[in-house]
Amino acid sequence: MATEANGSGDGLDGELDGELVITGRITTASNATFLAQIGDTAVVYKPVAGENPLWDFPDGTLAHREAAAYLVSEAFGWNVVPRTWLRSGPMGVGMVQLWQDIDPDQDAVDLVTAERLPDAGWRRVLDGTDEEDREVTLIHEDTDSLRRMAIFDVVANNADRKGGHILAMPDGHRHGVDHGLTFHAEHKLRTVLWGFTGDELRPDELAAIDGVRTALYDELGEALTALITPAELDALDARCERLLSRAHFPAPRGHMPAVPWPLF
Numbered sequence: 001m002a003t004e005a006n007g008s009g010d011g012l013d014g015e016l017d018g019e020l021v022i023t024g025r026i027t028t029a030s031n032a033t034f035l036a037q038i039g040d041t042a043v044v045y046k047p048v049a050g051e052n053p054l055w056d057f058p059d060g061t062l063a064h065r066e067a068a069a070y071l072v073s074e075a076f077g078w079n080v081v082p083r084t085w086l087r088s089g090p091m092g093v094g095m096v097q098l099w100q101d102i103d104p105d106q107d108a109v110d111l112v113t114a115e116r117l118p119d120a121g122w123r124r125v126l127d128g129t130d131e132e133d134r135e136v137t138l139i140h141e142d143t144d145s146l147r148r149m150a151i152f153d154v155v156a157n158n159a160d161r162k163g164g165h166i167l168a169m170p171d172g173h174r175h176g177v178d179h180g181l182t183f184h185a186e187h188k189l190r191t192v193l194w195g196f197t198g199d200e201l202r203p204d205e206l207a208a209i210d211g212v213r214t215a216l217y218d219e220l221g222e223a224l225t226a227l228i229t230p231a232e233l234d235a236l237d238a239r240c241e242r243l244l245s246r247a248h249f250p251a252p253r254g255h256m257p258a259v260p261w262p263l264f
C-alpha cells in the first residue's frame with residue numbers, strides 16, 4: 001500500500017513524509033479522530049486501530065474509504081475532499097487529511113423557522129417540528145460548490161453527509177469531510193443535500209462525471225482496487241453510468257432514511 005502523499009502541486013510533498021505528532025483529539029468524533037502536526041502542517045489523523053467495527057460496512061477499513069473518496073474527488077477536479085492519504089503515525093497506519101481553517105460565521109446547511117426562511121440563495125430539503133413543536137425547515141445553500149458535493153456524494157454513495165461534514169471555507173468554497181461510509185455496493189446515500197433533486201445536470205457537471213468514469217478504466221480504477229472491493233468498484237462505475245444517462249439530480253429511493261441522523 002502506498003503511504004506517500006500523492007502530489008497535488010502544493011509544494012508540501014517532501015514535508016508530509018515527516019514525523020506525525022498528535023496535538024489533540026476531536027472529541028465530537030465517533031471514532032478515534034486526532035488533530036496532528038506534520039512539521040508546520042496541521043492534519044486530521046484517524047488510525048485504523050481506532051475504528052469501531054460497523055456491521056453494515058464489513059469490508060476493508062474506513063481509512064481506505066476516505067483515501068478512495070479523495071482519489072475520486074480528484075478525478076472530478078472540483079476539490080471537494082481535502083487532500084487525504086494513508087500513512088503511519090503514533091497509533092499505526094491510518095488516514096491523514098489536511099486540516100482546513102473554516103469560517104465559523106458561515107453555514108452551508110441550516111435549520112430555520114418559517115419566519116427565518118430566506119427568499120433566495122437556498123434550497124429546501126424537508127419540513128419538520130423541533131423539540132419545542134415549532135415548524136422548522138432544513139435548508140442548504142444553492143451554490144455550484146454544493147451542487148458538486150451533492151454529485152460527488154451520489155457517485156461515492158456517501159451514507160453520512162451531515163451538516164457537520166460540510167466545511168465552510170472563508171472564500172465560499174465548501175469542502176466535504178468524513179468519507180468513511182462511502183462506496184458500498186448497495187444504495188446507501190444519506191445526505192442533507194437533497195435540495196437539488198430533479199434539477200438537470202449541467203454540461204460541465206456531466207463532463208466531470210464522464211471524466212471519472214473514464215478514469216475508472218485507467219489509473220483511478222487501478223488505485224481504487226487497493227482500497228475498495230471489486231463489487232464496489234463495479235457499483236461505482238454503474239452509479240456514474242446511471243447518473244450520466246438520467247442527467248438529473250436523483251430523488252431519495254429505497255427503504256432506508258434518506259438523511260443522516262443527527263442532521264448536523
Ligand SMILES: Nc1ncnc2c1ncn2[C@@H]1O[C@H](COP(=O)(O)OP(=O)(O)O)[C@@H](O)[C@H]1O
Nearest residue numbers: 026029030031033044097098099100164177178
Ligand atoms: N480536514 C478537516 N479540516 C477541518 N476540520 C475537520 C476536518 N476533518 C474533520 N473536521 C472536523 O472534525 C469533525 C470530526 O471529524 P470527522 O471526520 O467527522 O470524524 P469522525 O469520523 O470521527 O466522525 C468534523 O465534523 C469537522 O468539524
Ligand SMILES: [Mg+2]
Nearest residue numbers: 029030165178
Ligand atoms: Mg463525523
